[in-house]
Amino acid sequence: MKINLKIKKEVISKSQYMKYYKKDTVVEFCKACNNYMKNHSCPDFDFLIEDYLEPYDRMLILLTEIDSKEIRDNIEYFKGVVYESKEAKRYGHDGDFDSQFINFLSVYIFEKTKNFMSKKILKYEDQVKGALGLFPGSCSLCSVCEKESNKPCVYPDKMRYSLEALGFMVSDFYDEVFNQEIIWSQGELPSKFTSCSAILFVRDTHIPEGIFEYDEIIEL
Numbered sequence: 001m002k003i004n005l006k007i008k009k010e011v012i013s014k015s016q017y018m019k020y021y022k023k024d025t026v027v028e029f030c031k032a033c034n035n036y037m038k039n040h041s042c043p044d045f046d047f048l049i050e051d052y053l054e055p056y057d058r059m060l061i062l063l064t065e066i067d068s069k070e071i072r073d074n075i076e077y078f079k080g081v082v083y084e085s086k087e088a089k090r091y092g093h094d095g096d097f098d099s100q101f102i103n104f105l106s107v108y109i110f111e112k113t114k115n116f117m118s119k120k121i122l123k124y125e126d127q128v129k130g131a132l133g134l135f136p137g138s139c140s141l142c143s144v145c146e147k148e149s150n151k152p153c154v155y156p157d158k159m160r161y162s163l164e165a166l167g168f169m170v171s172d173f174y175d176e177v178f179n180q181e182i183i184w185s186q187g188e189l190p191s192k193f194t195s196c197s198a199i200l201f202v203r204d205t206h207i208p209e210g211i212f213e214y215d216e217i218i219e220l
């Protein structure tokens with residue numbers, strides 16, 4: 001089903017984006033996640049994040065929004081596709097699918113949005129020399145990340161880190177760049193499904209307009 005995806009965007013300077021760099025606080029959230037030390041896109045890293053960020057003096061922040069009215073209007077369709085989705089199967093939906101439907105739906109929409117934005121960001125990297133994408137959430141290209149077996153990443157050309165993995169407090173981008181709060185599902189359909197990604201730019205890069213339209217269509 002085709003659903004509208006709104007993309008808000010802002011370019012901020014390094015001095016602004018480093019205000020939201022709170023590695024010591026954010027890594028404590030990461031430690032509570034199943035991917036911590038089990039996914040190459042997640043901490044703990046064998047490099048210094050400050051060194052990784054050093055060449056980049058601007059950041060394009062991309063905030064995506066899907067209005068849940070379209071989801072609500074087609075809820076039976078979504079119950080079907082989410083039940084069959086790999087996201088619901090991965091977390092085990094036997095027996096209590098209905099009671100966990102909102103959680104499965106949130107993960108399903110997040111993964112679809114992540115894939116959509118990741119492809120667009122990689123395309124943008126191809127077109128803009130020195131641009132480096134930061135995807136929403138952890139990498140899920142493989143069903144089990146090779147890091148669990150202490151093997152190298154199989155798609156290093158496609159894997160990117162997320163803002164939170166690099167130690168940024170993503171809620172600060174919502175609050176201070178877009179003047180809005182992160183909306184959590186908390187057992188009910190949220191008013192919007194959102195995600196945050198970014199692109200870093202080296203000094204003096206021309207940032208072209210056009211590839212990220214304000215309104216896109218996503219297949220859910």
Ligand code: SF4
Pocket residue numbers: 039040041139140141142143144145146147152153154155156159
């Ligand atoms: S591409 Fe595969 S091995 Fe690499 S980070 Fe993603 S899930 Fe892990």
